[in-house]
Amino acid sequence: xxxxxxxxxxxxxxxxxxxxxxxxxxxxxxxxxxxxxxxxxxxxxxxxxxxxxxxxxxxxxxxxxxxxxxxxxxxxxxxxxxxxxxxxxxxxxxxxxxxxxxxxxxxxxxxxxxxxxxxxxxxxxxxxxxxxxxxxxxxxxxxxxxxxxxxxxxxxxxxxxxxxxxxxxxxxxxxxxxxxxxxxxxxxxxxxxxxxxxxxxxxxxxxxxxxxxxxxxxxxxxxxxxxxx
Amino acid sequence: xxxxxxxxxxxxxxxxxxxxxxxxxxxxxxxxxxxxxxxxxxxxxxxxxxxxxxxxxxxxxxxxxxxxxxxxxxxxxxxxxxxxxxxxxxxxxxxxxxxxxxxxxxxxxxxxxxxxxxxxxxxxxxxxxxxxxxxxxxxxxxxxxxxxxxxxxxxxxxxxxxxxxxxxxxxxxxxxxxxxxxxxxxxxxxxxxxxxxxxxxxxxxxxxxxxxxxxxxxxxxxxxxxxxx
Numbered sequence: 514x515x516x517x518x519x520x521x522x523x524x525x526x527x528x529x530x531x532x533x534x535x536x537x538x539x540x541x542x543x544x545x546x547x548x549x550x551x552x553x554x555x556x557x558x559x560x561x562x563x564x565x566x567x568x569x570x571x572x573x574x575x576x577x578x579x580x581x582x583x584x585x586x587x588x589x590x591x592x593x594x595x596x597x598x599x600x601x602x603x604x605x606x607x608x609x610x611x612x613x614x615x616x617x618x619x620x621x622x623x624x625x626x627x628x629x630x631x632x633x634x635x636x637x638x639x640x641x642x643x644x645x646x647x648x649x650x651x652x653x654x655x656x657x658x659x660x661x662x663x664x665x666x667x668x669x670x671x672x673x674x675x676x677x678x679x680x681x682x683x684x685x686x687x688x689x690x691x692x693x694x695x696x697x698x699x700x701x702x703x704x705x706x707x708x709x710x711x712x713x714x715x716x717x718x719x720x721x722x723x724x725x726x727x728x729x730x731x732x733x734x735x736x737x738x739x740x741x742x
Numbered sequence: 743x744x745x746x747x748x749x750x751x752x753x754x755x756x757x758x759x760x761x762x763x764x765x766x767x768x769x770x771x772x773x774x775x776x777x778x779x780x781x782x783x784x785x786x787x788x789x790x791x792x793x794x795x796x797x798x799x800x801x802x803x804x805x806x807x808x809x810x811x812x813x814x815x816x817x818x819x820x821x822x823x824x825x826x827x828x829x830x831x832x833x834x835x836x837x838x839x840x841x842x843x844x845x846x847x848x849x850x851x852x853x854x855x856x857x858x859x860x861x862x863x864x865x866x867x868x869x870x871x872x873x874x875x876x877x878x879x880x881x882x883x884x885x886x887x888x889x890x891x892x893x894x895x896x897x898x899x900x901x902x903x904x905x906x907x908x909x910x911x912x913x914x915x916x917x918x919x920x921x922x923x924x925x926x927x928x929x930x931x932x933x934x935x936x937x938x939x940x941x942x943x944x945x946x947x948x949x950x951x952x953x954x955x956x957x958x959x960x961x962x963x964x965x966x967x968x969x970x971x
Binding site: 520521522523524525526527528529531533547548551552553555556557558560561562563564566567568569570571572573576589590593594601603604612616639641643644645646650652653654655656657658659660661663664665666667668669671672673675676682683685688689690691698699700701704705707708722724725727730731732733734735736737740 | 749750751752753754755756757758760762776777780781782784785786787789790791792793795796797798799800801802805818819822823830832833841845868870872873874875879881882883884885886887888889890892893894895896897898900901902904905911912914917918919920927928929930933934936937951953954956959960961962963964965966969
């Protein structure tokens with residue numbers, strides 16, 4: 514392994530090859546690397562510079578096992594969703610089956626990763642009483658934009674892992690059992706979890722990351738006027 | 743300007759210096775650079791690989807002016823919040839005043855940026871009917887985790903801007919006037935906006951990004967057990 518300080522990877526190489534990796538070697542990950550990953554995560558933005566984030570790094574096998582149970586339990590909701598939801602139009606049949614199969618692997622194997630990182634935010638009461646929106650819409654708006662203070666940091670975390678040769682993937686389904694997760698980690702009442710990320714030396718390879726054509730998702734001045742057109 | 747393809751910046755240099763920049767030269771930004779920024783954004787992850795994102799790049803002065811109005815109107819909510827909210831404990835008095843002052847600059851100047859990018863997601867009905875949570879908690883959970891499919895892409899966008907010498911900042915307050923923003927961009931009914939980002943050649947300098955000590959926000963195995971300790 515290279516010295517942490519000497520690791521060099523280009524930004525665009527990292528962004529374009531940091532694909533979701535879910536299978537890991539059992540080998541331990543040195544704390545020094547996790548520190549570098551966290552140090553990169555917290556360079557992300559947060560609302561009003563609040564930095565109200567909490568990162569819990571779980572290496573203890575007993576705590577990992579408990580989180581693995583919570584994740585497995587949460588996966589039942591997803592399996593019920595898969596059973597009734599249509600395939601996204603831009604995925605071929607084989608791609609969709611592959612996506613479901615690779616996601617499903619973690620349902621039974623989350624605890625196998627040598628490191629689990631849970632990201633949370635400490636938040637005040639939801640919603641602004643100065644909002645012009647209805648109470649219902651304001652609550653939805655509050656939660657919808659709350660992720661702006663944690664998911665950018667998560668992407669930094671993903672890219673730092675990529676730079677150091679570590680695999681990871683962003684997952685959120687444990688939130689179906691938020692109470693159990695908070696209890697497992699001793700999180701305070703005003704904390705809400707946003708991500709559970711297994712981290713380890715990957716069995717599979719990095720990138721390239723394939724995506725829908727930009728012309729389908731990017732527009733000029735108004736929706737419908739393709740950026741590429 | 744360097745050829746786009748030849749731009750090289752280290753990942754960690756980008757993550758650690760891509761600070762919020764809000765003041766821009768009026769000079770135009772070539773489409774080629776925006777394409778590179780968008781191409782990097784979409785390498786971010788999304789739930790089940792859904793890529794249900796919409797990026798609207800606004801250069802048209804009339805549409806920018808309208809968005810500027812919506813942003814100014816939205817800022818009234820934030821000013822009312824500032825007036826009654828306490829200073830975050832980790833910010834000094836001067837830091838807090840500076841933060842408020844630099845955020846406030848955009849309240850009047852959003853439309854001055856030569857490019858505005860609005861990021862949205864197309865979503866189905868909120869919440870899973872298979873969730874074990876109460877309906878209210880499930881709705882909050884749905885919106886809270888929905889950002890996992892757009893804010894990582896936003897961080898990629900921020901880092902790509904940094905690599906190309908462009909400044910930007912993640913803002914969300916226009917969502918207080920979501921209906922007006924959707925009308926201004928002709929967004930479909932099932933789209934929800936998550937970010938408004940001014941982009942341009944910055945008047946101020948990049949990085950370094952200072953943050954709270956890791957020991958205050960990162961923990962080992964359970965909350966309260968400092969990672970650094």
